[in-house]
Amino acid sequence: xxxxSAQPMPSQSAAASIMVGSKGxxxxxxxxxxxxxxxxxxxxxxxxxxxxxxxxxFSDGISAFRQxxxxxxxxxxxxxxxxxxxxxxxxxxxxxxxxxxxxxxNSIVAALLAKGIPQEKVSDKELGEMVxxxxxxxxxxMVLADPSLVGETVTISVFANGRIDGYxxxxxxxxxxxxxxxxxxxxxxxxxxxxxxxxLSLGWNSRFLTNSDSSDLRPETAGLGVAILGSLYLMFxxxxxxxxxxxxxxxxxxxFAPKNRWTDIIEVNISNLAxxxxxxxxxxxxxxxxxFAGLPQSSAMVGALVISxxxxxxxxxxxxxxxxxxxxxxxxxALGVGASKMQTVFHHVLPLAAPGILTGTILGLASALGExxxxxxxxxxxxxxxxxxxPIAGFFDPATALPVQVYSWASRSDPAFLERSSGAIIVxxxxxxxxxxxxxxxxxxxxxxW
Amino acid sequence: xxxxxxxxxxxxxxxxxxxxTVLLLVAIVVxxxxxxxxVGRQRALTMAxxxxxxxxxxxxxxxxxxxxxxxxxxxILLVGWLVVQPFVLESRTLAFLPEAVTSDPVAxxxxxxxxxxxxGGLDVAVRAGALTEQxxxxxxxxxxxxRSRLASVGVALGSAVxxxxxxxxQFYRAAALSGSTLRNVLTxxxxxxxxxxxFWATKPAFRARxxxxxxxxxxxxxxxxxxxxxTVGIVWSMVAESLNFFWQYPAADFFFGLTWNPQFRGGSELxxxxxxxxxxxxxxxxxxxxxxxxxxxxxxxxxYASPKVRAxxxxxIEVIAGIPTVVFGLFALVTVGPMLRDYFAQPLGLGNSxxxxxxxxxxxGILNIPFISSLADDIINAVPQAMRxxxxxxxxxxxxxxxxxxxxxxxxxxxxxxxxxxxRAIGETMIVTMGAGAAAKLSLNPFEAMxxxxxxxxxxxxxxxxxxxxxxxxxFALGITLFVITLGLNVLALIIVRKYRExxx
Numbered sequence: 001x002x003x004x005s006a007q008p009m010p011s012q013s014a015a016a017s018i019m020v021g022s023k024g025x026x027x028x029x030x031x032x033x034x035x036x037x038x039x040x041x042x043x044x045x046x047x048x049x050x051x052x053x054x055x056x057x058f059s060d061g062i063s064a065f066r067q068x069x070x071x072x073x074x075x076x077x078x079x080x081x082x083x084x085x086x087x088x089x090x091x092x093x094x095x096x097x098x099x100x101x102x103x104x105x106n107s108i109v110a111a112l113l114a115k116g117i118p119q120e121k122v123s124d125k126e127l128g129e130m131v132x133x134x135x136x137x138x139x140x141x142m143v144l145a146d147p148s149l150v151g152e153t154v155t156i157s158v159f160a161n162g163r164i165d166g167y168x169x170x171x172x173x174x175x176x177x178x179x180x181x182x183x184x185x186x187x188x189x190x191x192x193x194x195x196x197x198x199x200l201s202l203g204w205n206s207r208f209l210t211n212s213d214s215s216d217l218r219p220e221t222a223g224l225g226v227a228i229l230g231s232l233y234l235m236f237x238x239x240x241x242x243x244x245x246x247x248x249x250x251x252x253x254x255x256f257a258p259k260n261r262w263t264d265i266i267e268v269n270i271s272n273l274a275x276x277x278x279x280x281x282x283x284x285x286x287x288x289x290x291x292f293a294g295l296p297q298s299s300a301m302v303g304a305l306v307i308s309x310x311x312x313x314x315x316x317x318x319x320x321x322x323x324x325x326x327x328x329x330x331x332x333x334a335l336g337v338g339a340s341k342m343q344t345v346f347h348h349v350l351p352l353a354a355p356g357i358l359t360g361t362i363l364g365l366a367s368a369l370g371e372x373x374x375x376x377x378x379x380x381x382x383x384x385x386x387x388x389x390x391p392i393a394g395f396f397d398p399a400t401a402l403p404v405q406v407y408s409w410a411s412r413s414d415p416a417f418l419e420r421s422s423g424a425i426i427v428x429x430x431x432x433x434x435x436x437x438x439x440x441x442x443x444x445x446x447x448x449x450w
Numbered sequence: 451x452x453x454x455x456x457x458x459x460x461x462x463x464x465x466x467x468x469x470x471t472v473l474l475l476v477a478i479v480v481x482x483x484x485x486x487x488x489v490g491r492q493r494a495l496t497m498a499x500x501x502x503x504x505x506x507x508x509x510x511x512x513x514x515x516x517x518x519x520x521x522x523x524x525x526i527l528l529v530g531w532l533v534v535q536p537f538v539l540e541s542r543t544l545a546f547l548p549e550a551v552t553s554d555p556v557a558x559x560x561x562x563x564x565x566x567x568x569x570g571g572l573d574v575a576v577r578a579g580a581l582t583e584q585x586x587x588x589x590x591x592x593x594x595x596x597r598s599r600l601a602s603v604g605v606a607l608g609s610a611v612x613x614x615x616x617x618x619x620q621f622y623r624a625a626a627l628s629g630s631t632l633r634n635v636l637t638x639x640x641x642x643x644x645x646x647x648x649f650w651a652t653k654p655a656f657r658a659r660x661x662x663x664x665x666x667x668x669x670x671x672x673x674x675x676x677x678x679x680x681t682v683g684i685v686w687s688m689v690a691e692s693l694n695f696f697w698q699y700p701a702a703d704f705f706f707g708l709t710w711n712p713q714f715r716g717g718s719e720l721x722x723x724x725x726x727x728x729x730x731x732x733x734x735x736x737x738x739x740x741x742x743x744x745x746x747x748x749x750x751x752x753x754y755a756s757p758k759v760r761a762x763x764x765x766x767i768e769v770i771a772g773i774p775t776v777v778f779g780l781f782a783l784v785t786v787g788p789m790l791r792d793y794f795a796q797p798l799g800l801g802n803s804x805x806x807x808x809x810x811x812x813x814x815g816i817l818n819i820p821f822i823s824s825l826a827d828d829i830i831n832a833v834p835q836a837m838r839x840x841x842x843x844x845x846x847x848x849x850x851x852x853x854x855x856x857x858x859x860x861x862x863x864x865x866x867x868x869x870x871x872x873x874r875a876i877g878e879t880m881i882v883t884m885g886a887g888a889a890a891k892l893s894l895n896p897f898e899a900m901x902x903x904x905x906x907x908x909x910x911x912x913x914x915x916x917x918x919x920x921x922x923x924x925x926f927a928l929g930i931t932l933f934v935i936t937l938g939l940n941v942l943a944l945i946i947v948r949k950y951r952e953x954x955x
Contacts, residue, residue, distance in 0.1 A: 028847055031849060031850075032847045032848060032850075034849075035848075035849035035852070036848075038746045038750075039746045039747065039749055039750025039751075039754055040750065041746070042742070042743045042744075042745075042746035042747045042750065043746075043747050043751075043763055043767070045743060046743055046747060046767060046770065046816065046819050046820075047763075047766055047767070050769065050770050050773075050816075053773075053777070053778070053781045053785070056781065056784070056785050057777065057780070057781070060784065244673075245673045245676055246673075248669060248670045248673035248674070249670070249674040249676065249677070251670055252667075252670035252671055252673065252674040253674055256667060256670060256671075257674070265678060266674050266675065266677055266678060269677040269678050269680075270677045272681065272937065272940060273677055273680055273681065275870065275873060275874075275936065275940045276684070276877075276933065276936065276937070277874075277876075277877025277878070277904070277932060277933075278879065279877065279879045279904050279907055279908070279929070279932070280684060280688075280877070280929055280932065280933050280936075281684075282907075282911075283684075283687065283688060283907065283911070283925070283926065283929040284680075284683055284684045284687050286687075286911060287687030287688070287690075287691060288683050288687050291917065292687075309676075309680050312676065312677065312680070313677070316677075340659065341663075342663040342666060342667070366772065367772070369774075370773070370774025370775070370776065370777075371774070372774065372775065372776040372779075372879075372880050373775075373880055373883075373904070373908065376908050377907075377908065377911050377912065379912070381912060403776045404776075406776050406777070406780060407776050407779070407880065407883075407884070410779070410780050410783055410784075411884075418784060422780065422784075425776075425777050425780065428774065428777075429773075432772065432773075432774075436772065
């Protein structure tokens, strides 16, 4: 105290009233305002970046749901697709997509002629290249499914080539086209004309959600079907593996575990596992489940096992807190009327804790759904263009998952895949929003204060 | 570590058939268990002549006891058999192979794979009708061209089959078949035996509930122990392969090497320091972003925000934490990287790379804001109101209170949160894979592409990998280093929080 009184206070020596603001006060208030402003700036910046990120992803990705399609009458030339004239499916199956490409090419040239659209500088071959490389296979499958179409003229919608599609989405310009060997500015001019003539249109593309992945040459047909199915398989398996184990572990730790070393070790392990980088779990999965146990690579089962181990701590922590929230009076009452400890837990405590466990589980699954790194290591990033089979055998088939698909499309060179990558994120975020909203609704509905 | 196959994964092998018989067996055991439940329950009731009060436990517990007795030992036997049989088969099959093959581990592995493939091929051939069962076990390479016979039913073999391999395969097939048959018979005997035991043991005084509850408790303990098994699994999987790596590549060169240059033809330089530098540099940049933003967010939310603002802003900030990291990765790749390059790096002449330390660090920093802010928020809220009131009473403003009273009191907790965030930044994978680049460099320029341990783990372990080459195994050494670093940071955070935490009444 002595050293304080020893120092004369210069601002107070002016002997003003405390009602009058001094210079020092002003400074302190300014500092106060600045400090508060830092907080506002931090929050505005964080939320601003979040909004900006979501905005860029939506503006890039929403176009993946729209796709340039060409609709024109196709004359299925019997001489080409059924040279023997037997209309027999097996002999017709010997005709390759190459011949169907010719059919399509002839048809689109004819369609332009019929509408009186001049081809300008675009050769017949280049005109055919404006159609997606997937179109011949599409027509072939259609004809093989229904051989009576042979010789008929049917109006068919096929995808336009990815570059033409990119032109309408602003990805390809005349400037880039002049340097691109896959598309020429003349083709783009013609595409404009075709759009005016109603042959080319930009429409809702449901095949983005159902098709499987496709090669670098045909980004227009790449879809999320396999990835969505793979993610559903993953979520189902994680649920089946994780929930029983997680709930059982939390029951033990909350209700039965004696205070001893073993329990301590378990507790420390759980909290440490929650902080282990996800990639380490990927290494574990690779070494343990694939190299040691010999489970098939890239399968949903291995992915689910790895993600289950990762999600387990989250689910255990959530379940424990909701078991802890059940008041001791419930347990006392049950024990008092003669229930065993086990009966008390399973008949009374667990049902009361169930809503909280459910909410925690959904939130844990939501974070598991977005997990990518460990799945890369167990091979789910591989190119998969076949759907995994039906459960249970399908759990062991190669599959991929939504976040992994985002990554693998983002690493392709063609910018058309970037649009699809953002589109995949939109789908992923829709799933996440649904799960989180469900959890919030459940919590609101069942939340119980004791 | 020699990979061991518990499950038959070769498509040529009759894996479907194997799974089906095992599944069928499990289904039969389950059916026996259901029957046992009914039998046990009925038996208890009969013994008590219908008077439930004479029983020690409720009738259902007798049923459960019988069901457990019928199923659990049988299933344990089945699983044990499935694990052990491949080992036994392999060691007995090796007797048919020449000494030169069995003494060399790599050749042994390859030959055993061949043997399995041929055995599977014979199975397929028998099922397709190309061979009779007798032919399959009798054919000799001297007499028939096995490769073309198998090719005719769609089983492709890489090379011609030697007579030893064929002999071994025929033995393997026969032994696998008899092994499986024995397994099925024994499993069923144990299941029925269990039922019989339960039937014999069921008396009114029998404490069925205690038995069942003890079993359930065992299950609970086992579930809780999975956390320990996971840690053991992580350590074991990485230590084994890392040791394998350090046999082939000197540890000193790994830990102190300044160049990272893997060559898949051998002669690689696998120096760890450039990766460590990239990792630390990126984490440092991310902490510079995350710590101030996270802390100020937490302080504002805890001290200044009205309850209404708090109720809206806090969940919104936490939305950032709920977004998958691959989304941030794409954001770094497509938006942040090019922006930094066009507006900062190129005008300043610092390089023209979209992926850079700055890109990855900035985005990881943003990802970590909610992590720091929600931890710090909890810690600030835990500082007792009396301390604030005391400070206000002495005439301090809010910001002075925060700076001179609350932050010092909350400092250990906040340090803990910051260390945890650093550990997350070091272990982050997707953002650096997509945003930091792949070039291992020791450079100070934050606008240059650098790489991290996690990027290289992904890089060395995806695609075609050869688990004998140091270029692949190095990923495990990186993995265990990463594990040790993050674990160390977590423990450090825990110690700081425990040791310096202020105790308030």
